[in-house]
Amino acid sequence: MVQRLTYRKRHSYATKSNQHRVVKTPGGKLVYQSTKKRASGPKCPVTGKRIQGVCLISL
Numbered sequence: 001m002v003q004r005l006t007y008r009k010r011h012s013y014a015t016k017s018n019q020h021r022v023v024k025t026p027g028g029k030l031v032y033q034s035t036k037k038r039a040s041g042p043k044c045p046v047t048g049k050r051i052q053g054v055c056l057i058s059l
Helices: none
Strands: 020-024 030-034
Touching: none
Parallel strands: none
Antiparallel strands: 020 030
């Protein structure tokens, strides 16, 4: 039977700011691991387009 999972934080809705990943622990349990939102990357101040070849880094 499939193991049921519960969120580890208070926010209980599956929104974009509450994304999780299922990870198996060394003990064989399945737990939720919080994932960070992907960065949008640096943009050109004039045109507003993404600058190609520069890593997506969120500070």
